[in-house]
Amino acid sequence: MKLKGGEVDAVVIGAGFAGLYAVYRLRQMGLSHRAFEQGGGVGGTWYWNRYPGAGSDSESWVYSFTFSEELEQEWSWSCRFPGQAEILRYLEHVADRFDLRRSFDFNTRVTGAAYDEPSGLWTIKTQRDDEVRAKYLITAVGCLSAAQVPNIPGLDQFKGHWYHTGQWPHEGVDFTGKRVGVIGTGSSGIQSIPVIAKQAQHLTVFQRTPNFSVPARNATLSPERVNQIKRDIKKIREFCRWSTIGQPYDWQEAEALKVDPEERNQQFETAWQKGGFEWMFGSYRDLLFDKKANDMAADFVREKIRGVVNNPEVARKLIPTGYPIATKRLPLDTDYFETFNRDNVDLVDLRESPIEEVMATGLRTRDKSYELDAIVFATGFDALTGPLTRIDIRGRDGQKLEEKWSVGARTYLGVSTRGFPNMFMITGPGSPSVLGNMPVSIEQHVDWICECIAHLQKNGASTIEPTKDAEEKWVAHVQDLADATLFPQADSWYMGANIPGKPRVFMPYIGGFGTYRKLCADIAEKDYEGFTIT
Ligand code: NA7
Numbered sequence: 001m002k003l004k005g006g007e008v009d010a011v012v013i014g015a016g017f018a019g020l021y022a023v024y025r026l027r028q029m030g031l032s033h034r035a036f037e038q039g040g041g042v043g044g045t046w047y048w049n050r051y052p053g054a055g056s057d058s059e060s061w062v063y064s065f066t067f068s069e070e071l072e073q074e075w076s077w078s079c080r081f082p083g084q085a086e087i088l089r090y091l092e093h094v095a096d097r098f099d100l101r102r103s104f105d106f107n108t109r110v111t112g113a114a115y116d117e118p119s120g121l122w123t124i125k126t127q128r129d130d131e132v133r134a135k136y137l138i139t140a141v142g143c144l145s146a147a148q149v150p151n152i153p154g155l156d157q158f159k160g161h162w163y164h165t166g167q168w169p170h171e172g173v174d175f176t177g178k179r180v181g182v183i184g185t186g187s188s189g190i191q192s193i194p195v196i197a198k199q200a201q202h203l204t205v206f207q208r209t210p211n212f213s214v215p216a217r218n219a220t221l222s223p224e225r226v227n228q229i230k231r232d233i234k235k236i237r238e239f240c241r242w243s244t245i246g247q248p249y250d251w252q253e254a255e256a257l258k259v260d261p262e263e264r265n266q267q268f269e270t271a272w273q274k275g276g277f278e279w280m281f282g283s284y285r286d287l288l289f290d291k292k293a294n295d296m297a298a299d300f301v302r303e304k305i306r307g308v309v310n311n312p313e314v315a316r317k318l319i320p321t322g323y324p325i326a327t328k329r330l331p332l333d334t335d336y337f338e339t340f341n342r343d344n345v346d347l348v349d350l351r352e353s354p355i356e357e358v359m360a361t362g363l364r365t366r367d368k369s370y371e372l373d374a375i376v377f378a379t380g381f382d383a384l385t386g387p388l389t390r391i392d393i394r395g396r397d398g399q400k401l402e403e404k405w406s407v408g409a410r411t412y413l414g415v416s417t418r419g420f421p422n423m424f425m426i427t428g429p430g431s432p433s434v435l436g437n438m439p440v441s442i443e444q445h446v447d448w449i450c451e452c453i454a455h456l457q458k459n460g461a462s463t464i465e466p467t468k469d470a471e472e473k474w475v476a477h478v479q480d481l482a483d484a485t486l487f488p489q490a491d492s493w494y495m496g497a498n499i500p501g502k503p504r505v506f507m508p509y510i511g512g513f514g515t516y517r518k519l520c521a522d523i524a525e526k527d528y529e530g531f532t533i534t
Helices: 017-029 069-074 084-097 187-199 223-242 261-274 291-308 312-318 401-407 438-458 468-483 513-525
Strands: 006-013 033-036 110-116 121-126 131-139 161-164 179-183 202-207 345-349 355-359 362-365 369-371 374-377 392-394 423-425 464-466 531-533
Touching (some): 033 131, 179 187, 187 202, 223 513, 291 312
Parallel strands (some): 006 033, 006 131, 131 423, 202 345
Antiparallel strands (some): 110 121, 362 369
């Protein structure tokens, strides 16, 4: 076994937004550290998700770091919702500007991390047989990084090429003249389908659950708009930090059920024309709590779909029913529903006719065979827990994280889990993370973790971990908050429902970014209430 790194204060896993900022802060604190990244470069999500149409659904000027005023003022975004290439360029710029790359070993997958009780150190191992010991283990592995390819019989016989959106070839894929099948209509499917349709000879969309989607209305930013944003950025950022989903807007005081129908429709329509998440999350405050209110928003979108899709039978198949709007992650789109009016696009409803097998030449559902040259799996991820349980993480007494979480993720604040001392999870399950603007969540977590580590170092403490009581209460609290909403009514990846056999538990904290931020700060203030520090 090579002892490449020896012993350091902290090991960071991942080089996305979270890993980059964690390394930046650790360096500032003067703590020795090593960081590992499976990919060949920085970027995390934006390194891997290179599928056509991939991009952020948060506005560019808030989907970025706030820790450096210079960085914020120097960097200019080209448009409202930046694409993958631009975000990756940004993260590469951040890595270079702050000289962060030298902390990372790239192309290095962490395979395991084990806590050693006598020494109080973690031993981290990689697929290259590196071994490094660290007092603190910081996971920056992302929430949606464990790609999920469904186990469809026959995939190995397929003679064409197949791809998962989250593991897209770096050289790109040319679908010109090809018959392409896309499986999945979540955000990745909805972003990629319109782009693939324009290139492919023919596109067949295999849809299991129809999705609601709101127009993004992406647009380039004029120099005047960029300057205005830069002038106001401090105020905008502060608003995001304390808002419900880390965005520059929030729920209104008004409730859908209490305003008159004309006013309500007018408001929905105005926001629809503006585009973006604000249509939902800057709207009536009862939309995710009251089914009747939610139905009003859902019906508005259903009507829009009917209005756009020419063929009524196709429209019927595309119209979501059976779950409240936005309880599955709401996608933003550019001409998604319009794409089904193209002559070269067909829709297959898998609820009527499920996929039975992949053949050498395509795909067969119960009723029909489809000849395909390429298959795109836009089938999502083992969200939140997957990126962590795919690493062999073992805490006290050799307990496996995967085993501990076999009944559902158990954390305190989504940042720590009992039995795994000094392990900090950036945006882990039980934190708000995926319910809003990720960089806002990430910065808050990294800052909190680093301040916690500084506190431990200052006090000569050797370990920190949650008490049994605090963890149990947090798990129950996360569940109670979710149960007060409509979210548990959908088979979503928030609920683990997309992974066969995964416990059906709502994973993120839904009490709001601002509330959570305050809670974390109060806990730190009260000498890390709910944690045992030795
Ligand atoms: P999602 O949102 O999990 O979407 C996956 C899609 O793939 C969804 O439509 C699924 O249908 C479908 N799916 C999954 N497994 C199958 C099988 N076995 N057969 C047919 N269809 C299937 O993943 P995305 O990558 O689009 O988005 C992930 C997040 O990334 C996104 O929410 C943003 O936060 C960024 P289902 O709805 O489960 O019936």
